[in-house]
Amino acid sequence: xxxxxxxxxxxxxxxxxxxxxxxxxxxxxxxxxxxxxxxxxxxxxxxxxxxxxxxxxxxxxxxxxxxxxxxxxxxxxxxxxxxxxxxxxxxxxxxxxxxxxxxxxxxxxxxxxx
Amino acid sequence: xxxxxxxxxxxxxxxxxxxxxxxxxxxxxxxxxxxxxxxxxxxxxxxxxxxxxxxxxxxxxxxxxxxxxxxxxxxxxxxxxxxxxxxxxxxxxxxxxxxxxxxxxxxxxxx
Numbered sequence: 001x002x003x004x005x006x007x008x009x010x011x012x013x014x015x016x017x018x019x020x021x022x023x024x025x026x027x028x029x030x031x032x033x034x035x036x037x038x039x040x041x042x043x044x045x046x047x048x049x050x051x052x053x054x055x056x057x058x059x060x061x062x063x064x065x066x067x068x069x070x071x072x073x074x075x076x077x078x079x080x081x082x083x084x085x086x087x088x089x090x091x092x093x094x095x096x097x098x099x100x101x102x103x104x105x106x107x108x109x110x111x112x113x114x
Numbered sequence: 115x116x117x118x119x120x121x122x123x124x125x126x127x128x129x130x131x132x133x134x135x136x137x138x139x140x141x142x143x144x145x146x147x148x149x150x151x152x153x154x155x156x157x158x159x160x161x162x163x164x165x166x167x168x169x170x171x172x173x174x175x176x177x178x179x180x181x182x183x184x185x186x187x188x189x190x191x192x193x194x195x196x197x198x199x200x201x202x203x204x205x206x207x208x209x210x211x212x213x214x215x216x217x218x219x220x221x222x223x224x225x
């Protein structure tokens with residue numbers, strides 16, 4: 001059964017730092033992996049999607065990598081800003097599941113201090 | 115840019131009442147989903163819907179829940195006889211062949 005883990009659960013860093021959020025999954029047979037942002041009490045905003053055949057995706061200051069064989073993905077945030085404060089969730093879409101449901105991590109709560 | 119729309123954004127209901135949460139998926143998508151997130155917990159899969167029928171459901175999705183696509187565009191989640199523990203954020207999602215797109219959620223509060 002696929003399980004997704006995110007470490008750390010919470011992270012507080014000063015503004016301007018580069019940082020890395022980690023996501024690991026137990027079954028390497030995935031179709032894709034998505035990173036989401038969630039502000040408190042709000043919805044899920046998709047940040048990046050990496051297909052199983054890809055190694056990384058970039059959007060602005062965000063870069064997500066995928067190492068399927070080791071069951072890991074990282075989300076790199078460059079030059080962090082207070083507006084980046086949110087919970088970051090990763091979710092995998094198992095390849096063996098034809099219904100394409102997502103399996104979610106518990107998230108990393110990120111606080112960027114001004 | 116196409117988006118998934120959910121209504122209402124917030125609903126308060128009394129325990130035992132029925133609620134219907136509504137979603138308008140992206141028009142050319144074929145797969146539809148409901149997820150929920152209890153405050154402070156992981157997002158959990160409830161049900162997937164494809165070709166006008168449920169394709170998979172989780173243990174959470176018991177007889178209290180039902181889904182419908184009444185008119186070919188809307189996708190609804192009905193919760194009968196709501197309980198306090200049904201209080202959560204409910205997310206609708208739709209997908210084509212790759213990425214899942216999520217609505218902004220409906221916050222359901224059962225009092």
